[in-house]
Amino acid sequence: MAEFNSSMIEDFSDIWVFCEQRDGKLMPTDFELISEGRKLADQRGSKLIGLLLGDNVTELAKELGGYGADKVIVCEDPALAVYTNEAYTNVVCDMVMERKPEVLLIGASNIGRDLGPRCAARLHTGLTADCTHLDIDMNTYVDFLDKNSNVDVASTTFKMEDVNMKMTRPAFGGHLMATIICPRFRPCMATVRPGVLKKADFDQAKADACEIEVVKPEINAADIHEKVLEVVKEAKEAVDLIGADVVVSIGNGASKDVETAKKLAQDLADALGGGVVGASRALVDAGLMDADRQVGQTGKTVHPKVYVALGISGAIQHKAGMDHSELIIAVNKNENEPIFEVADYGLVGDLFKIVPEMIEAIKAQ
Amino acid sequence: MKIYVCVKQVPDTSGVVAVNPDGTMNRAKMPTIINPDDLNAMEAALQLKESEGATVVAVSMGPPQAGEMMRELLAMGADEAVLISGREFGGSDTFATSQIIAGGIHHMGIGKEDLVLCGRQAIDGDTAQVGPQIAEKLHLPQVTYATEIKKDGDTYTVKRALEDGYMTIQVKSPCLITCIKELNEPRYMSVEGVFEADEKPLTILDYEALKDERLIETDTIGLNGSPTNIFRSFNPPVKGQGEMLQGTEKEMAAALAEKLSAKHVI
Numbered sequence: 001m002a003e004f005n006s007s008m009i010e011d012f013s014d015i016w017v018f019c020e021q022r023d024g025k026l027m028p029t030d031f032e033l034i035s036e037g038r039k040l041a042d043q044r045g046s047k048l049i050g051l052l053l054g055d056n057v058t059e060l061a062k063e064l065g066g067y068g069a070d071k072v073i074v075c076e077d078p079a080l081a082v083y084t085n086e087a088y089t090n091v092v093c094d095m096v097m098e099r100k101p102e103v104l105l106i107g108a109s110n111i112g113r114d115l116g117p118r119c120a121a122r123l124h125t126g127l128t129a130d131c132t133h134l135d136i137d138m139n140t141y142v143d144f145l146d147k148n149s150n151v152d153v154a155s156t157t158f159k160m161e162d163v164n165m166k167m168t169r170p171a172f173g174g175h176l177m178a179t180i181i182c183p184r185f186r187p188c189m190a191t192v193r194p195g196v197l198k199k200a201d202f203d204q205a206k207a208d209a210c211e212i213e214v215v216k217p218e219i220n221a222a223d224i225h226e227k228v229l230e231v232v233k234e235a236k237e238a239v240d241l242i243g244a245d246v247v248v249s250i251g252n253g254a255s256k257d258v259e260t261a262k263k264l265a266q267d268l269a270d271a272l273g274g275g276v277v278g279a280s281r282a283l284v285d286a287g288l289m290d291a292d293r294q295v296g297q298t299g300k301t302v303h304p305k306v307y308v309a310l311g312i313s314g315a316i317q318h319k320a321g322m323d324h325s326e327l328i329i330a331v332n333k334n335e336n337e338p339i340f341e342v343a344d345y346g347l348v349g350d351l352f353k354i355v356p357e358m359i360e361a362i363k364a365q
Numbered sequence: 366m367k368i369y370v371c372v373k374q375v376p377d378t379s380g381v382v383a384v385n386p387d388g389t390m391n392r393a394k395m396p397t398i399i400n401p402d403d404l405n406a407m408e409a410a411l412q413l414k415e416s417e418g419a420t421v422v423a424v425s426m427g428p429p430q431a432g433e434m435m436r437e438l439l440a441m442g443a444d445e446a447v448l449i450s451g452r453e454f455g456g457s458d459t460f461a462t463s464q465i466i467a468g469g470i471h472h473m474g475i476g477k478e479d480l481v482l483c484g485r486q487a488i489d490g491d492t493a494q495v496g497p498q499i500a501e502k503l504h505l506p507q508v509t510y511a512t513e514i515k516k517d518g519d520t521y522t523v524k525r526a527l528e529d530g531y532m533t534i535q536v537k538s539p540c541l542i543t544c545i546k547e548l549n550e551p552r553y554m555s556v557e558g559v560f561e562a563d564e565k566p567l568t569i570l571d572y573e574a575l576k577d578e579r580l581i582e583t584d585t586i587g588l589n590g591s592p593t594n595i596f597r598s599f600n601p602p603v604k605g606q607g608e609m610l611q612g613t614e615k616e617m618a619a620a621l622a623e624k625l626s627a628k629h630v631i
Binding site: 306354 | 489498
């Protein structure tokens with residue numbers, strides 16, 4: 001594989017998606033990435049290929065076809081049953097060096113964020129972390145900017161023939177959005193936030209038509225220095241933020257009495273038909289709420305029917321995780337907070353006083 | 366045993382963010398802090414030093430002002446501090462940054478018993494990429510998202526957080542581990558520590574000092590060595606302001622309930 005040179009960009013083609021499996025099951029993010037990858041492959045006029053590593057996982061591959069993969073390359077080996085950084089990095093990089101994909105997408109899970117940077121460093125290419133939006137075609141990108149930014153696209157000149165993947169993510173602690181490109185090296189790599197991209201409808205005919213190639217990778221035991229002793233699933237109180245119809249989140253405004261605020265938030269969620277309590281990064285970073293409740297760029301992305309933000313200022317970092325909610329209600333003491341810019345209904349005041357009134361009024365309807 | 370702890374001085378993005386006219390963040394106008402996850406890495410290093418004996422070296426890449434942060438780390442208990450600083454390193458993305466830091470660590474030497482600890486990610490970029498990329502460039506095994514680190518001889522047993530639980534991984538030194546806040550509670554500087562910090566070595570490694578390292582090439586460091594570029598940065602549009610409800614708490618709540626009912630939300 002001595003001929004691999006990441007700067008020979010004309011040698012690279014096709015869109016690849018690394019499909020993560022845990023315990024022999026595909027992750028929900030795989031379907032989101034395959035669905036998005038399909039759009040990118042169509043924009044580029046290239047193939048969409050899934051890359052699946054594991055042991056006895058070939059039968060999972062067809063399902064990926066149902067969401068748009070033209071082909072799935074399955075690397076089967078007992079050493080790939082459970083993720084280890086070294087074995088996975090070796091196999092992914094070997095496959096990339098051999099086949100030269102133009103784009104490689106990876107879900108930004110704790111495993112994807114362990115694997116992606118290591119592969120990018122070995123392949124000498126760029127990796128953009130935690131993307132929330134991807135485009136290849138310039139028309140699609142300009143259309144995205146028009147709808148989702150303050151850029152006046154009509155008076156801006158764009159190089160319409162640009163075919164670099166344009167990777168958009170919140171930047172600078174989430175106070176700004178940035179679009180990143182990797183113009184000089186391939187593959188262009190991105191990790192993508194789980195729950196952000198929409199899954200396509202499953203199509204059985206496409207699943208049946210999907211080509212499966214099984215590869216037996218070369219894994220040298222001497223190259224593997226890490227040993228997984230155990231993998232433990234924690235039966236935590238399941239917080240299903242992503243699937244909830246109602247999410248009531250609390251932020252800094254709740255910090256003086258988080259327990260009471262949490263109870264009020266849950267009661268409000270119940271009054272609205274049942275839902276879960278989320279939190280802003282500030283409360284999670286302060287150790288006042290569990291990380292699995294965090295909504296935002298570094299937490300979870302939610303799109304419930306109703307999202308209520310209690311005492312949350314609304315940094316881009318937070319908005320990135322909730323601004324696609326169908327209906328947004330914000331309560332904050334300061335009427336100038338940016339959360340009111342995305343709210344359908346704004347209530348200015350102390351959440352500890354307003355929320356009990358809200359619960360009572362909603363119950364009275 | 367030498368423990369390198371990689372740290373970054375970051376703007377405190379939890380407060381008010383100063384923005385330049387062109388929409389980029391005005392770092393000069395913002396207060397800086399030691400990146401929170403990096404403090405967990407430092408604490409882990411100091412605990413290993415106390416139980417096993419070690420030399421703790423804080424390593425950072427940044428502008429000369431980051432020297433103040435290095436003094437704080439010395440006051441916390443680090444034995445040495447090394448600031449990699451130079452114009453040639455400016456504008457680096459994660460690839461180029463890890464190239465430079467790995468070059469710096471390689472320059473100082475990494476032995477069989479040594480360890481590199483990093484925070485999982487920095488709050489200004491949130492990429493979590495520099496740790497694993499340093500590991501790759503130093504050919505070290507890595508464990509990320511550590512919530513527990515146990516040492517037995519040259520073997521580290523690390524509990525690694527997953528979204529739905531954890532996995533326990535064994536690696537031998539030398540290796541690189543990235544730390545998250547669940548790992549420990551970082552200590553504060555002590556008064557004694559502050560006095561001692563002035564006596565401890567704070568070394569600056571500039572481009573001249575590192576230019577013979579194999580990792581330090583002009584086309585792998587700085588802006589020119591960065592595979593990724595910012596294509597465009599922008600603010601999201603201001604969504605058409607929703608409706609601000611008026612009146613007392615009770616009146617606002619009643620108005621909201623009526624609107625939700627009219628929309629069949631409740």
